[in-house]
Amino acid sequence: MSRPAIDFFRDAFGEPPRAVASAPGRVNLIGEHTDYNGGPVLPIAIAERTTVAVGPGPVNAPGVLEAVSTRYHKVIRVRWQEELPKGWAAYVAGVLRELWALEALPRMDGGGVRIAVTSTVPVGAGLASSAALSVAAAKALVTLAGATLTPRQVAGVAFRAECDHVGVRCGVMDQTIAALAKREHALLLECASLETRQIPFHARLFLVDSGVRHNLSAGRLNERRAECEAAVKRLKVELPELVWLASWPAQWLLRLKRALREPLRSRAVHVVGETARTRLAAQLLERGRLKQFGALLYESHESCRRLYDCSAPELDTIVAAAKRAGALGARLTGAGWGGAAIVLVSKTDKKTIPAIQRAFQRSYGRTPPVMEVAASAGTHTERL
Numbered sequence: 293m294s295r296p297a298i299d300f301f302r303d304a305f306g307e308p309p310r311a312v313a314s315a316p317g318r319v320n321l322i323g324e325h326t327d328y329n330g331g332p333v334l335p336i337a338i339a340e341r342t343t344v345a346v347g348p349g350p351v352n353a354p355g356v357l358e359a360v361s362t363r364y365h366k367v368i369r370v371r372w373q374e375e376l377p378k379g380w381a382a383y384v385a386g387v388l389r390e391l392w393a394l395e396a397l398p399r400m401d402g403g404g405v406r407i408a409v410t411s412t413v414p415v416g417a418g419l420a421s422s423a424a425l426s427v428a429a430a431k432a433l434v435t436l437a438g439a440t441l442t443p444r445q446v447a448g449v450a451f452r453a454e455c456d457h458v459g460v461r462c463g464v465m466d467q468t469i470a471a472l473a474k475r476e477h478a479l480l481l482e483c484a485s486l487e488t489r490q491i492p493f494h495a496r497l498f499l500v501d502s503g504v505r506h507n508l509s510a511g512r513l514n515e516r517r518a519e520c521e522a523a524v525k526r527l528k529v530e531l532p533e534l535v536w537l538a539s540w541p542a543q544w545l546l547r548l549k550r551a552l553r554e555p556l557r558s559r560a561v562h563v564v565g566e567t568a569r570t571r572l573a574a575q576l577l578e579r580g581r582l583k584q585f586g587a588l589l590y591e592s593h594e595s596c597r598r599l600y601d602c603s604a605p606e607l608d609t610i611v612a613a614a615k616r617a618g619a620l621g622a623r624l625t626g627a628g629w630g631g632a633a634i635v636l637v638s639k640t641d642k643k644t645i646p647a648i649q650r651a652f653q654r655s656y657g658r659t660p661p662v663m664e665v666a667a668s669a670g671t672h673t674e675r676l
Contacts, residue, residue, distance in 0.1 A: 297345040305347065305408070308676065309408065311346050311675050311676060312343060312344065312432060312674050312676065313429075313435060313671060315342055315670065316339070317337070317338050318335045318419060318420045319338055319632075320333060320335040321334045321589075322566075323335075323567075323569075324596050325562070329463075330483055330539060331537075334480050335478065336479070336493055337469055338419065341412060343409070343428060344384075345408045345432065348406070349404020355372065356370070356404040357371075357385055359384050361411070363380075363415070376458075383453055383458055387426055387449060390430075391434065394445075394449070396437060407429065418625055418627060419631070422466070426453050427471055430450050432673070435675050447464065451464050451467045463483055464483055464486070468486075473667075477490040493577060493667045494667075498634070498635045498664050499665050500652075500662050501662070502606035502610065503656075504604050504631070519555060519556055519559045523552055526552060527540060542564055569592055576588070583620060585620075586619070589623040590621055602628030602629055604624075606652070606655075607624045609656070610633040611633055614647075614648055619635050619637050620637060621635075645662055
């Protein structure tokens with residue numbers, strides 16, 4: 293995976309890079325919009341990765357970030373301590389700022405840095421392409437600087453870069469799975485405590501791309517997060533010690549419904565229900581109960597569609613077709629409003645995916661891209 297990034301760096305800057313790192317995209321099996329509400333999530337890393345090659349910039353350009361991506365080709369030049377570039381390079385500049393604040397760039401002394409990015413993670417498909425970029429950039433830059441950060445620290449740097457600098461009010465899931473993923477395992481992450489548990493995952497899973505792209509910084513994710521925060525403020529009247537919406541007791545659901553008006557009521561009911569589903573899903577996977585696990589995926593999608601209002605007609609078409617074809621489970625994955633859906637099938641199933649593609653073709657006049665995904669490893673780093 294590193295050779296294309298190394299060659300691209302050399303072509304762009306006329307010299308080889310000093311370090312290279314990669315980080316995976318992710319698929320969230322279940323636990324949607326629970327991460328920033330202090331609840332659990334259950335993602336896997338996927339084989340598609342973003343690779344970042346880095347090297348020092350010219351001595352006559354201190355403090356300058358030069359960044360280029362195979363997706364855009366144009367070299368972006370910006371003084372990263374003074375201004376934030378637009379678009380994808382903002383994530384890299386945010387990572388630089390966070391590492392500088394941690395004094396994790398001791399050998400760079402405020403000097404310039406060059407970065408070249410290659411990626412096979414689809415953008416806007418709900419596969420955490422931005423987190424893969426941020427985590428890979430953090431790992432590569434730390435390696436270049438000769439510093440040492442734990443995987444959790446790397447995830448924290450990438451999270452703060454996206455949240456505090458780019459302005460996407462995301463949760464910690466995407467960065468954490470990119471940094472901590474283990475092959476053939478899902479990661480149960482409790483987002484309030486940051487406790488993790490590796491859950492074996494060997495099921496057959498497909499990703500069906502709706503072709504509808506979203507931009508999280510455009511506002512929908514921030515809007516939902518604001519609604520959840522408003523719900524917590526109102527629920528504190530009922531439960532003063534409440535910090536996270538996901539911590540509301542499931543047995544008090546009727547009390548919650550009485551305390552809130554729409555749309556806050558629906559948002560909160562989804563989060564509380566999704567929290568319970570996600571913890572149960574991890575237990576079912578550990579026990580090998582794929583049929584019951586799949587049923588939770590369908591429940592999760594319906595909650596996302598009806599209560600959290602984060603689905604899209606194309607995603608609903610995919611999930612409905614999967615259910616008619618006999619798939620074990622299906623749901624949107626990622627923030628929603630587009631992106632992709634996951635489809636869980638038995639080992640011998642050969643009919644579900646063609647049935648989904650036919651149904652989608654009838655509705656939208658095009659065949660959705662499909663890829664089979666497997667739980668993959670997290671970050672990889674090389675010093676050159």
